[in-house]
Amino acid sequence: MTYIPPERDGEDPDRTRSLTTVPQDQTLPSDGDLGGRAAPYQPDAPPTVPFPAGAEAEGHAGRPPRDRVVFQLVWEVVLLLLAANALFMVYQRREEILGDVPLADALDEHMTFLAPVLLIALALGLSLRLGAVNLVVPTLAALAASAPELFIGSDPWIGLGFTAAAAAVATVLFVLLVLLLRVPPWLAGMAVAAGMVALVPLIDGEVFGYELSEAASWDSPGGVWLLGGAAALAVAGGLIGLAPGLRDRMTAVREAVDGSGERDAATVGTFIGGVFASSLLAACAGFLLTVFRDVEEQGEGMFAFAVLPFGFFVGVELFALIVVFLAGTSPRGRRGGVFGTVLAAVLVWTVYVLWGSFASGEEAGLQRWSGLLAFGLLAFGLVMAAVLDRLGRPKASRPDEDLEPAQEPPPFDSQPSLFDPNAESATTPR
Numbered sequence: 001m002t003y004i005p006p007e008r009d010g011e012d013p014d015r016t017r018s019l020t021t022v023p024q025d026q027t028l029p030s031d032g033d034l035g036g037r038a039a040p041y042q043p044d045a046p047p048t049v050p051f052p053a054g055a056e057a058e059g060h061a062g063r064p065p066r067d068r069v070v071f072q073l074v075w076e077v078v079l080l081l082l083a084a085n086a087l088f089m090v091y092q093r094r095e096e097i098l099g100d101v102p103l104a105d106a107l108d109e110h111m112t113f114l115a116p117v118l119l120i121a122l123a124l125g126l127s128l129r130l131g132a133v134n135l136v137v138p139t140l141a142a143l144a145a146s147a148p149e150l151f152i153g154s155d156p157w158i159g160l161g162f163t164a165a166a167a168a169v170a171t172v173l174f175v176l177l178v179l180l181l182r183v184p185p186w187l188a189g190m191a192v193a194a195g196m197v198a199l200v201p202l203i204d205g206e207v208f209g210y211e212l213s214e215a216a217s218w219d220s221p222g223g224v225w226l227l228g229g230a231a232a233l234a235v236a237g238g239l240i241g242l243a244p245g246l247r248d249r250m251t252a253v254r255e256a257v258d259g260s261g262e263r264d265a266a267t268v269g270t271f272i273g274g275v276f277a278s279s280l281l282a283a284c285a286g287f288l289l290t291v292f293r294d295v296e297e298q299g300e301g302m303f304a305f306a307v308l309p310f311g312f313f314v315g316v317e318l319f320a321l322i323v324v325f326l327a328g329t330s331p332r333g334r335r336g337g338v339f340g341t342v343l344a345a346v347l348v349w350t351v352y353v354l355w356g357s358f359a360s361g362e363e364a365g366l367q368r369w370s371g372l373l374a375f376g377l378l379a380f381g382l383v384m385a386a387v388l389d390r391l392g393r394p395k396a397s398r399p400d401e402d403l404e405p406a407q408e409p410p411p412f413d414s415q416p417s418l419f420d421p422n423a424e425s426a427t428t429p430r
Contacts, residue, residue: 066247067335067392075328075388079343086350097357110349111223112292116141116285117316118230118345121323122237123281125341127185128324129241130274131254131333132178135189136170137282138317139196144286147203148215151283152291156216162207163287167279170196174279175272178257185257220292231342238338254333318374322348325381328388335392348377 090097098106120141127134144151144163151166152159170192177188206212220226240246253271255261325331326348327340337344355373 071391076340083347108223111227115226115230116289119285121320122234123278125324125329126278129336132185132257136193139193140282141286144283145290148290149212152215154213163283167283170279171276234341322377325385
């Protein structure tokens with residue numbers, strides 16, 4: 001027996017009442033196309049997940065945020081003050097340090113030696129900026145100074161061509177080891193340097209049909225012009241390195257070298273060009289040191305750098321490393337100096353000149369502490385480079401929690417399910 005409400009008494013019990021929310025003549029298509037109308041009973045869209053903090057800093061196409069250079073510039077101002085103070089101390093002790101030689105002539109000799117060392121430091125800093133430290137840089141400078149009959153010869157312009165060819169050969173070997181064989185850059189540089197040293201005894205009499213002859217020399221334009229040209233080149237490179245596009249390209253090169261980034265044609269081309277520029281600067285340093293100096297008087301090879309008037313026999317490799325890191329160049333290739341390389345070179349030069357005057361006088365026992373002085377300068381430079389790396393990080397990448405706003409968790413539906421067979425490939429480490 002069927003119960004019929006009183007208000008429906010007398011109606012047909014089999015008659016059904018249609019819903020008023022959905023008309024009977026409207027059917028939902030299977031493909032979900034409603035002709036621009038919202039589907040009934042459509043669930044609410046999941047909340048939009050906000051971009052993480054620092055997404056604006058990453059820019060377009062996932063570009064990593066750039067380091068801040070303000071702290072680098074502040075440190076270069078400090079270097080300027082330190083270098084000015086050290087130069088004033090040298091001026092006060094000029095008679096004790098430079099002797100009876102006129103001040104202009106003594107400074108000209110010092111600047112003539114300092115210019116090629118600045119080029120070596122610039123070359124080493126450029127390789128660090130690429131994220132691929134090239135330890136063949138000092139060896140190329142020594143190679144050009146070790147065989148003046150080839151790299152200078154009777155016509156220095158032809159010798160300059162051989163110098164560029166040696167830099168090109170070193171670049172090709174270094175790039176093949178790093179990019180093709182995935183050899184770490186420091187190890188690849190040592191391997192190429194060993195090969196360059198092995199080639200020195202083979203340079204005898206004739207090379208590629210070119211008769212070797214006694215090295216000629218050029219009239220020196222003066223140490224002021226040589227050091228000024230090297231300083232202008234260093235500052236110009238630092239200013240160009242501030243360009244946003246070039247900074248992004250350098251970052252891409254660094255990631256390509258360490259294997260975390262893509263190796264497209266533009267990145268590889270930039271890497272090859274940077275390595276060649278670094279190698280050419282180093283080779284030209286040895287060329288300039290030899291073509292404007294008397295080889296018989298100063299010696300050849302590394303002995304040419306051993307007579308640098310810095311008080312004691314400091315190796316050019318150690319001097320260049322001290323200058324590079326004291327200038328604030330990042331060991332990880334994240335940042336380079338603008339005026340810092342020039343200021344650091346002048347500062348280290350004055351420190352060694354002052355130290356030499358102290359150690360050669362009544363306090364001769366200080367000579368035993370010369371190695372510790374070099375180590376202290378290098379350690380201080382490494383500490384300053386690390387501090388600038390820490391301070392120069394973009395705000396979005398700094399680990400301080402108070403710098404990043406709280407982020408809302410993503411919706412539950414967007415999380416991969418443990419029972420989803422397709423989620424294993426995304427969660428399982430490879």
